[in-house]
């Protein structure tokens with residue numbers, strides 16, 4: 001089964017899926033494995049690997065390989081540039097940062113990576129990546145013209161543009177470590193125009209309650225990263241967030 005079909009099944013079954021983002025550059029591979037195992041035990045549906053500053057290379061190769069040995073969940077690449085590719089994963093989010101001012105993040109990195117992807121034949125999912133205020137490191141690195149939190153219609157126009165380009169996923173991003181998650185009005189407005197296309201929401205989600213609000217507002221997939229890296233009990237916190245998201249969707 002493809003990763004995309006697997007995630008569709010989870011979304012159909014539970015209303016929402018949860019993905020744990022691990023930045024291979026933030027810790028040693030052994031520690032990334034520990035986080036991935038804890039997240040899997042806490043009920044996350046997939047592991048996403050990526051970072052915006054030091055995107056990958058050997059550390060990514062090794063981290064993906066070691067996680068694969070211990071965790072049965074799909075490993076999805078979330079590349080900051082072509083160094084974010086490794087054949088030790090199951091799928092890549094082939095994304096364009098549509099609201100970047102830098103053509104390298106709209107199409108340039110993708111052109112550099114396209115033949116590698118063609119040769120290895122890895123599954124890829126076309127995705128519109130939309131970075132909103134405050135944007136964090138990825139907003140700075142990706143030179144994003146940050147989408148204002150109080151102008152959901154601007155985010156919706158970008159989301160529709162991605163959908164009309166044929167992108168099946170849209171990722172509404174507040175930036176890793178944002179003070180607060182994106183407002184429900186923004187998530188709702190974007191999901192309203194996307195209809196059946198998959199909406200990922202991430203950035204600043206730290207507990208079950210905020211995951212529930214994002215899910216209820218229209219997110220199909222919730223991503224959390226920073227909070228797991230810092231948690232005393234990564235398994236328990238993942239369980240709270242996953243259960244919060246899934247219960248919130250049904251509420």
Ligand SMILES: CC(C)=CCC/C(C)=C/CC/C(C)=C/CC/C(C)=C/COP(=O)(O)OP(=O)(O)O
Nearest residue numbers: 050051052053080095097109113137138142176
């Ligand atoms: C498809 C290919 C080959 C490349 C895509 C290139 C694009 C569009 C990149 C978007 C801009 C970018 C730098 C994205 C990084 C995405 C990511 C892994 C974010 C998570 O990183 P953060 O956690 O926000 O930042 P830190 O790495 O500093 O923690």
Ligand SMILES: O=P(O)(O)OC[C@@H](O)CO
Nearest residue numbers: 176177202203204225226
């Ligand atoms: O680290 P956090 O704030 O959970 O954000 C996750 C993700 O949206 C970053 O790309």
Ligand SMILES: [Mg+2]
Nearest residue numbers: 023176225226
């Ligand atoms: Mg990070």
